[in-house]
Amino acid sequence: MKKKCVLDVIELGKRFADVKVFERLSFNVKDGEIVALLGPSGCGKSTLLRMIAGLETIEDGEIVRSKEGRQSIGYVFQKPILYPHLDVEGNVALGLESKMSRKERKQIIQDELRLVGLGGFSSRKVEKLSGGEAQRVAVVRALLNQPSLLLLDEPFSALDIASRRKIAQDTRVILHSKNIAAIHVTHDPEEAETIADRVLLWSEITHSNE
């Protein structure tokens, strides 16, 4: 059976003032598929993700998503955005609907943290976490609300090679088990191969980034 698209990017363009970032960029992502976007630094990969997430305005082209609203999108930034006034559990809880009972919420968070090897980290302060641990917390939080699409903006680039490979593999397993589609942008071909079902070269999907 043919899978339906969760995201269709059609002839998208972006410029900041007089500077053209990219133009006529097109690609799609199917349900549950992990796509890696491979491109050099500064080509506009992060801008593209921000446009998909609705953080940047769209001037040219179109972004068509199967589900609308920000809740259908998860986003993991290059630097994990964890709130220092909350502990690990508090940070992860931000990704959950507030209607849930406290007990239920605690249980879900603990289960999810255990899944990424952070069982017992619930009450830990975020400044005590290593780079890899912090990024895992950010990934868990992004996935908690069952988004249809996860955007990963070079989230593992600050980690050492071994940690990077491990966390990329773990993320892939989790995404597949939950059937969540993802776009992973990176400039590291090995990381792209590790995590993705399909690797797209930036030069192939855009007509110009000069």
Add this chain to the structure above:
Amino acid sequence: MIGVFDVSSTTVVVLGERGLRSFVVALFILGATIPFAYAILRLNQVTKWTALDAVLRFPSVNGATEALQFTLFEALASALLTIVIGLPVAWCLSRYRWRRVRIVRAFLAVPFVTPAIVAAMGFLSLIRDGGLLSKIGIDLRLETGIVGTFAELSGWNHPGHFFALILAHAWFNLSLMIRFIEPTLSTLDPAWEEQLSVLPSGKSKMKRLRTLWVPILGPAVLCAGALSFLFSFTSFALVKWLTPKNNTLESLMAEAGSSAGIAGYRVDSSELIYSVALIQFFILLLTLAITGSLQKRYTRRLSLLSEQGVREHHGPPTYKAKFVVGLGLVFTALPFLSTLTSSFQIRAVSERGVQTEWTLEGWKKAWTGDLSTMGVNEAMLNSVIYAFATLLIALPLGWILASTIHKLDKRGWKKSSRCLDLFCMLPLAISALMVGLGVLLGGLRWYPQMFNWFFLPVYPHVLLTVPFVVRVMLPAYATLDPRYTEQCQLLNMSPVRTWYHGTLMFLRGPAVVAGSLTLAFSLGEFGASWLLVRSGSWDTLSIVIDQLMGRPMFDPSIYPTAMAASTMLMLLTFGLFFLAERFRESSDRSGF
């Protein structure tokens, strides 16, 4: 379908936010300009002068030229003395690994939030006959001994009073030097100095001074100096009590203020206020513009490292550094200790002559009050009510103004942002007394029934404290990482939760600092309250202290009573200030 999400709710939130911002900005602009426009109109009507007439006739106004000369001279001398005393202390404090550096820094900063009337009492107790300075032969009050000889030889009238005033101003502004210089110096990469010392242009101390320290510290020193000039120029309580024989522009206006603005009555008072206020306004505006441009250069980011690392690199303080910082601490503590001890001392005349005895009478009288002066308990309640009312208005107002200035700047509307920023600083350029005069002439002379409104002093207090809130919150906004808010939006949080997690939680510290400073400044405010508090039952602590010191001193208990009241106001302010310091972040570069 085209990348726009939650259109209706987002639009409502954006419109609501814009509406609130516009309302607050308009409210502040109107609130800060209407009384002054009315005041000018009133003076215009009473004197029949235009604004240009008022400026041109300044030299013919009785006592104005002398007051201007004295004001410029004392403000300039005060700024120079602040640099001479403050620079070595700031240098030594910044360069070494001090134990409990936060406490030392906080203690050296206390004078800046000390109410002016308390500072005046502290210095009066130091220089008065029998005070510490006169005991060591420096009689600045009665000008006997070496000070008297100097006065005779130089032909200078009352140099002792002048020295006392500039010393008090330097004491007051010492923290400005530390707050401006220390953050730069204590985080500066030591490699810069080391690299220079092995280069030809940095071989000698003089060369390093010219090529490294002057370019790096120069703007900070000038900025602190310009602010010291500004605060010394508009100082009122210290001038009133330390140089009773000289007038500054501020004290000249205070004298004439109560009889100005009344048609057909003492028109010379209105002429004086009109002329002096405009000249003072232009001078202060110019100073503020210079300070603003210096501050811009000062806040330019240098190669900053962690403070702890830099301090470790320089090692423990040398004996010379300990001596300099020790002197700074003693200088800071002396007026406070002198006020405290004076509150327990009473003069007794016996057969053996005049003697000083220890007593609690001053504290008892201060607390209960008497027929002519309100008790401290009641005055403190008034002060606290005014301070909290000021806080409730000034903090949200200043906060929204700071966030609006930041937002305008981020959106690329640099000129609008700069204009609003400058406008928010305007009440500082007008001085506390002029704000009071503005409300008095602009409001009360048109609507005398405002006299019966208990909360009237809150109005000038709000205008005077909003600039401090803006100055504290603005740098905090600049360091706010927008990704936290974006992350909240991506997690589909409500606007309130987004603001709570993405903004409020990061601005708690600066907000507490701004709030505590607002309370402290309002508690100690003197100039505007002195003009506006006309009903005896509204007296604040500052006013009570001034009233006590203004009474004839034939009753020996009056002096310790004033000192006891002063000590209580001092302790109240200290408490608030140390609360603010607990929440101050090491990266705070607001200068306040």
